[in-house]
Amino acid sequence: MLSAELYPPERLVAAQRATAAVGLDALLVTPGSDLRYLTGYDAHAQERLTCLVLPARGEPTLIVPTLERPAAETATTNVRIVDHPDGADPFPLVARALDGDPSVVALSDRMWAAHVLGLRAALPGAEQRLAGDVLGELRMRKSPAEVEALRAAGAAIDAVHARMGEWLRPGRTEREVGVDIADAILAAGHATVDFVIVASGPNGASPHHATADRVIGPGDPVVVDIGGTMPSGYCSDSTRTYVVGRPAPDMAELYAVLHTAQRAAVEAVRPGVTCAQVDAAAREVIADAGYGPAFLHRTGHGIGLDGHEEPYIVAGNDRPLEPGMAFSIEPGIYLAGRHGARIEDIVVCTDGGADVLNTTPTELAEL
Known part of the structure; x- marks a missing residue:
């Protein structure tokens, strides 16, 4: 029990x-x-x-x-x-x-x-x-016990991201890496694997790409979005973007914009700010840099016993944030036929702002 x-x-x-x-x-x-x-x-x-x-x-x-x-x-x-x-x-x-x-x-x-x-x-x-x-x-409003369950889920998925250098190497396929990640999600304490996205090179421009037989090459950016459900019933979900080697200049430029946008959205979180305003905080940075049409989805979704639940961090949602609301902050930039990037943290709204439950670095990781 x-x-x-x-x-x-x-x-x-x-x-x-x-x-x-x-x-x-x-x-x-x-x-x-x-x-x-x-x-x-x-x-x-x-x-x-x-x-x-x-x-x-x-x-x-x-x-x-x-x-x-x-x-x-x-x-x-x-x-x-x-x-x-x-x-x-x-x-x-x-x-x-x-x-x-x-x-x-x-x-x-x-x-x-x-x-x-x-x-x-x-x-x-x-x-x-x-x-x-x-x-x-x-x-929608998580109790302290629920927040701690989400924090434990965040720590478990962070442990998987911390091992990415073991698996992301030139010559391996996305599918091979995905199998390793799925095993690690369970080994980190999850009861189930809910999803594994390993999107390399041009596949990174598809936000919901899963895995494929594409072989990862030197210099490829790779979007890794992974999550599972803990024995408690509460979910994890975190995205990081990696480069196998050194990033191309255009990728480094894109990622710098994305990193600024993600931080801006996290810093916008506080009671009374609307979900739409948090979405706008990320979207405006990306649009001002000329990538507006390449941000294809909402900034975030609630999380708890479901991987996606209320509140949704999206334009048009004028619900004010309240302490205890837990949700993702995950802007992305996707250039069809070239590459993409996404950064995702789970945060909890508190009286003082955002409590970020994922602790792995959000900078572009060079492996």
Whole structure:
């Protein structure tokens, strides 16, 4: 069982209050990060229904397949558990747990369509909305325990970046390097590898390139964006750009602009500043240097139990930052057919500014 400090039972009460405050009768939460956030239970998503029935008022009930009951009982002690055997229809159990006819319920944002339709049939009078509108607001502000879990994740992925010189060498393919990195992510303490991007030379101009059979050559810049999930459930995500040898002058010039932009965005973080203003802090530096169209994506995304969650650091998002919000700062510059670069740190907004959770150097690394 995970720490009660990281997954406190009071979260259920807070979620119930938030559910009532927006006029919902209940949240219906199936396996995924929301269920883990509320109960600590990292349930397996499958065709058999697992569903937390969280009424705005009343006793929470966790409905699980009979064969999953032992795992559910081990993971959480703060909800009533009701199980259903194979072959039985589990959806009436949801209606029974609500003890009434709800008019509006909210479902997990990523609930399987088969379960959405099953719940619609079991609760024909209930309007269905998204639970993320309630739970996203709660999850966005990290507790001290969550910040420390993210800090541990940051340290683990930093340890992998610190070893990059072992793997990035001329003559090796991106895919070969990616295998080494994936093994190191697990060895550094992650429970799972979520992604490995090794983008060399012109592949670096594609922000979501994964790995390929391209052979890394002398002087190639290489964008390495890696992340995983820790046993705590909290995620890591960090990008550094390397050069195998000495950088070409145009690459060094590009990177100097990017480095200034990333620092400007980090320094802009403080309570009351909007997500859009942080994005603008990076974007203006890059645009002023003539690379504006080459910055292809938002400046950052929230992180926690999901690798991407609220708040999003993007133009048009006028949400003010608050202490406890955790997100990436990751501007990039991408020149199609030539090369690209990105720098990414995870930061937490504090009363005094940004607490940067990644500690590896952000200068262009020459290997």
